Amino acid sequence: MRNYLTIRRLATKPILAQEPFRKWKSVVGLEVHAQIASTSKLFSGSGTSFGAPLNTSVAPFDASIPGTLPVLNRKCVESGIKTALALGCQVNEVSMFDRKHYFYADLPNGYQITQQRAALANNGLMTFPVITPGQKLYYKSVKLLQLQLEQDSGKSLHDDHLKRSLVDLNRAGLPLMELVFAPDLETGEEAASLVKELMLILRRLQTCSCKMEEGALRVDANISINQEGDPLGVRTEVKNIGSVRSISQAITFEINRQLDIVSKGGRITNETRSWDAEKRCTVAMRDKEVLQDYRFMPEPNLPPLHLNLKPGSRSTSELLSVAELSEEIPELPEHTRQRLVEFNKLNAETAIILVNEPILLEHFMYISKSLKNLPTKIITNFLINDLLTYCNKLNLNLDDCTISSANLSDILNCLHLEEINLQAARQLIDLLHKNPNESVANLIDQHKLQQISNVHEIETFCRQAIANQPKAVQQYKKGKAKALFAIVGEVAKISEQKANMKIVVDCLENLLKTTAQK
Numbered sequence: 001m002r003n004y005l006t007i008r009r010l011a012t013k014p015i016l017a018q019e020p021f022r023k024w025k026s027v028v029g030l031e032v033h034a035q036i037a038s039t040s041k042l043f044s045g046s047g048t049s050f051g052a053p054l055n056t057s058v059a060p061f062d063a064s065i066p067g068t069l070p071v072l073n074r075k076c077v078e079s080g081i082k083t084a085l086a087l088g089c090q091v092n093e094v095s096m097f098d099r100k101h102y103f104y105a106d107l108p109n110g111y112q113i114t115q116q117r118a119a120l121a122n123n124g125l126m127t128f129p130v131i132t133p134g135q136k137l138y139y140k141s142v143k144l145l146q147l148q149l150e151q152d153s154g155k156s157l158h159d160d161h162l163k164r165s166l167v168d169l170n171r172a173g174l175p176l177m178e179l180v181f182a183p184d185l186e187t188g189e190e191a192a193s194l195v196k197e198l199m200l201i202l203r204r205l206q207t208c209s210c211k212m213e214e215g216a217l218r219v220d221a222n223i224s225i226n227q228e229g230d231p232l233g234v235r236t237e238v239k240n241i242g243s244v245r246s247i248s249q250a251i252t253f254e255i256n257r258q259l260d261i262v263s264k265g266g267r268i269t270n271e272t273r274s275w276d277a278e279k280r281c282t283v284a285m286r287d288k289e290v291l292q293d294y295r296f297m298p299e300p301n302l303p304p305l306h307l308n309l310k311p312g313s314r315s316t317s318e319l320l321s322v323a324e325l326s327e328e329i330p331e332l333p334e335h336t337r338q339r340l341v342e343f344n345k346l347n348a349e350t351a352i353i354l355v356n357e358p359i360l361l362e363h364f365m366y367i368s369k370s371l372k373n374l375p376t377k378i379i380t381n382f383l384i385n386d387l388l389t390y391c392n393k394l395n396l397n398l399d400d401c402t403i404s405s406a407n408l409s410d411i412l413n414c415l416h417l418e419e420i421n422l423q424a425a426r427q428l429i430d431l432l433h434k435n436p437n438e439s440v441a442n443l444i445d446q447h448k449l450q451q452i453s454n455v456h457e458i459e460t461f462c463r464q465a466i467a468n469q470p471k472a473v474q475q476y477k478k479g480k481a482k483a484l485f486a487i488v489g490e491v492a493k494i495s496e497q498k499a500n501m502k503i504v505v506d507c508l509e510n511l512l513k514t515t516a517q518k
Contacts, residue, residue, distance in 0.1 A: 021259050021263070023227050023228055024225050024226070024227055024228075024259060024262075025186070025225065025226055025227070025228060026186050026187065026223065026224070026225050026255040027183045027185075027186065027223070027224050027225070027226065027232055027233075027235075028183060028185035028186060028187070028188075028190070028191050028221060028222070028223050028251055028255075029181055029182060029183030029184070029185065029221070029222040030179075030181045030185070030191055030194065030195070030219060030220070030221055030222075031178065031179070031180050031181070031219070031220040031221075031222070032178070032179045032181070032195065032198065032217065032218070032219050032220075033152075033176050033177070033178055033179075033217070033218045033219075033220075034083075034176065034177045034179065034198075034202060034207075034208040034210070034216070034217050035048075035152070035174055035175065035176055035208060035209070035215070035216040035217070036075075036076045036079045036080070036175040036176065036177060036207060036208060037079065037206060037207055037208055037209055038073060038075050038076050038079070038175050040073060040075075041059070041062065041073065041151070041173040041174055041175060042070075042072070042073050042076050042113075042149065042150075042151045042173055042174070042175035042176075043061060043070030043071060043072060043073065043113065043151060043173060044059035044060075044061040044062050044070070044071070044173055045059055045071075046058055046059035046062055046173070048174055048175075050211075050214045050215075050216075051214075052170055054168045054170065055168055055169055055170060056170065057170045058169045058170065058172065059173075061173070062108070062169055062172045062173040063108055063169055063172075064108035064109045069301050070113065070299075070301055070302055072302060072305070073175060074320070076149060076175040077120075077149070077305065077320060078320065078325055079177070079205070079207040079208075080120050080121070080147065080149050080177055080207075081120070081121075081307070081320065081322055081325050082205050082207055082325055082326075082328065082329055083147065083177060083201075083202065083205060083207050083208075084120060084121035084124065084147045085322070085325070085326050085329060086201055086204075086205055086329055086332060087124040087125070087126055087144050087147070087179075087201070088124045088125045088126070088144075089121035089122060089123060089124035089144060089147055090121060090122055090123045090124075091120065091121045091307060091309065091322050092118060092119065092120060092121060092122065092307070093306065093307055093309050094118065094304050094305065094306055094307075095115055095118045095119055095120045095148075095304070095305045095307075096115065096117055096118040096298065096299075096304050096305070097113055097114070097115055097149075097298075097299040097302040097305070098113070098114055098115065098116040098117060098296050098297065098298055098299055099111040099112070099113060099114075099296065099297050099298075099299050100112045100113075100114050100116065100294045100296055101294055101295040101296075101297075102294055104153060104156075105156055105165065105167055106153050106154030106155055106156045106167045106168075106169070106172065107153045107154065107172075108154070108169065108172060112150060112151060112153065113150065113151050113299055113302070114148060114149075114150035114151070114178070115148035115149055115150065116148075116296050117296070117298075118304075119146045119147060119148035120147055120148055120149055120305070121146070121147040122145065122146050122147075123143070123144070123145070124143070124144030124147065125141060125142070125143055125144065126141065126142050126144060126181075126194065126197065126198070127139055127140070127141045127142075127334070128140060128142075128193055128194055128196075128197035128334075129193065129197070129337075129348075129352050130189060130190050130193040131193065131349070131352060132187075132189045137348060137349055137352070140184075140185070140190055140193070140194070141184070142181050142182060142184040142185060142194060143181065143182035143184060144179060144180070144181055144182075145180045145181065145182055146178075146179075146180045147177055147178070147179050147180075148177070148178050148180075149175070149176070149177060149178075150176050150178055151172075151173045151174065151175065151176065152171050152172065152173065152174040152175075152176050153171065153172060154167055154168060154169040154170070154171050154172035155167070155168045155170070155171050156168075171215075177207075177208070179198070181194070183222065183224075183232070187251070187252070187255075188247065188248035188249065188250070188251035188252035188255070189248055189252075191221060191247050191248065191251050192244050192245070192247045192248035195217075195219060195244055195247055196244055196356060197333065199217065199244075200333040200355065200356065200358075201332060201333060202217075203358070204330050204331070204332060204333065205329065205330070212242055212243050212244070213242070213243075218240050218241075218242070219240075219241045219247055220237055220238065220239050220240065220241070221237070221238045221241065221247070221250065221251050221254070222235045222236075222237050223235060223236055223237075223238065223251060223254045223255060223258070224236070224258070224268070225255060225258045225259060225262070225268075233258075233268060234267075234268040234269065234270050235270065236254060236258070236268065236269075236270065236271050236272070236273055236282075237271075237272045237273065238250050238251070238254055238272075238273050238274065238275055238282055239272055239273070239274055239285065240274065240275075241275050242275075242277070243277075246275055246277055249275075249280060250275040250282060253275075253280065253281055253282055254273070254282050257281075257282065271284055271285070271286065272284075272285045272286050273285055306319060307319070307320050307321075307322055308320065308321045308322065308323075309322050309323075310323065311323050333355050336351075336355050336361070337351040337352060337355050340354060340355070344368065344376050345376060346376060346380060350380050350384070353384055353388075354380070354383075354384075357388065357398055359398035359399055359401070360383050360384070360387070360388060360398060362405060363383055363387070363405045363408055364376075364379060364380065364383060366405035366406070366408075366409060367379050367383075367405065367408060367409045367412060370406075370409045371409060371412060371413055371416070374412060374413075374416055378412065378415075378416070379412060382408075382411075382412055382415075382425070383408070386422075386425065386426055386429060387401075387403070387408065387429060390426070390429050390430065390433075401433060402432070402433055402436035403429065403432045403433055403436065404436070407432050407439075407440055410439070410440035410441070411425050411428050411429070411432075411440055412425075414440065414444065418451060418453065418500060419444070419450060419451060420444060420449055420450065420451050421451045421497070421498065421499075421500065421501065423492075423497040423498075424444070424449040424450075424451065424497070424498070427447070427449060428440060428443055428444070428449065431443045431447065448498075449498070450498070451498055451499075451500050452495055452498045452499050452500060453500040453503060455503065455507070458491075458495075458499055458500065458503050458504055458507055459507055459511070461491045461494050461495050461499055461504070462487075462491055462504065462507045462508050462511055463511065464490075464494055465487050465488075465490035465491045465494060465508070466487060466508070466511060466512070468490050468494075469486055469487050469490050472484075472486035472487050472490075473487065473512065476512060477512065484505070484508060484509070484512075487508055488501065488504055488505060488508065491504050491508070492504075
């Protein structure tokens with residue numbers, strides 16, 4: 001029980017703010033492997049579809065058949081250049097491929113083709129918003145040291161029942177971009193925010209699907225702690241973190257684990273660890289006290305990659321133009337946020353939420369164009385507080401929610417015209433998700449969701465509510481204004497949540513004032 005409680009404490013909140021640790025700093029650097037969106041592998045023509053039958057997407061080169069040679073995938077180079085430009089990198093006129101030697105059962109060649117000496121791009125910068133619950137929004141900038149192209153390894157499958165391991169080479173040779181960020185981060189929340197922003201950018205560029213559940217985006221975190229003014233501490237590496245939430249949790253746990261060790265006089269060891277999402281703790285994999293010699297050497301079967309960096313140049317069959325590819329870069333997330341704040345008059349926090357949820361942004365843009373007289377705050381409140389909350393309660397991705405932008409626009413229009421109230425609007429979200437082919441008007445009629453605004457009918461409800469709530473009535477007459485809410489709630493109950501609450505409040509105040517005068 002003690003171990004479980006310790007793990008739970010270390011995995012929850014950063015403890016740097018606590019008095020004994022205020023002189024300590026945490027330092028975090030990320031390495032991100034993003035699978036390039038391509039129908040074929042980096043150096044072969046075999047497919048890249050996820051979930052293909054084992055060992056069916058394997059070309060002779062992927063299996064290291066003697067005599068086979070790599071052929072560089074043009075589409076992957078284009079995607080790498082676009083990503084580098086979007087992240088503010090300096091794209092290199094000449095880059096080179098190297099062999100990185102290490103021996104895993106699922107690495108047929110015994111080496112990985114990567115870019116070690118001269119990468120595709122260097123010296124980028126990412127600036128992104130950090131939203132931490134209970135804290136003020138702020139922006140963080142992190143240097144991108146290097147973006148390089150490389151191939152993935154295969155996958156080992158361990159069969160505990162048969163006591164043997166098998167190898168699936170479908171993943172061997174998949175095209176990857178490795179993005180190496182400087183250790184400019186301090187917390188798990190900052191790291192998670194960086195990865196969220198990176199995923200938004202890659203999806204806008206269509207250079208990576210970013211489906212972490214399919215392994216299309218994998219994150220390694222390097223974490224250390226040191227006291228202010230001291231050199232950086234001994235770092236540990238947490239490998240292959242599989243979700244954005246786990247990034248924050250794993251880094252927070254590891255920072256707290258290291259602080260816990262040094263507070264007890266212990267020493268941090270240089271090691272590789274993995275994240276156990278079930279137990280919510282990092283687990284030791286192997287130590288790194290002995291530096292591994294990868295024996296890098298130039299890849300003899302691939303010539304240097306030359307690019308045309310001249311402004312205004314065009315791509316040819318032999319030479320890609322960086323200037324031409326830069327013209328294909330779409331509006332990036334931060335520019336969208338600025339546009340929403342400037343032209344749609346949204347606050348920064350709301351703009352960030354919309355941009356972080358592309359489907360929500362799509363709904364907002366459609367509704368704001370179709371209902372031009374509707375205040376944007378009403379639209380965003382409904383989308384964030386009602387639609388997004390509904391999806392979160394069902395553990396439903398917005399992508400899987402079947403409600404169209406047109407239907408959401410119809411709901412808000414009915415709400416604005418006071419044909420329905422907010423309670424009915426929320427019911428319509430559920431009804432439309434379950435009946436996506438139905439119209440809003442039909443559902444309102446079928447389920448009798450029309451708002452009751454008839455003054456005489458509402459007065460009847462109010463008189464009944466006053467009779468049902470004598471205690472609240474007495475409190476209100478004695479000056480307790482909040483007691484009116486209890487009577488309003490009674491009207492809502494009697495009217496089955498259909499009464500127009502603006503009229504209800506006015507009616508109750510008039511009735512109670514009249515009875516008070518008597």
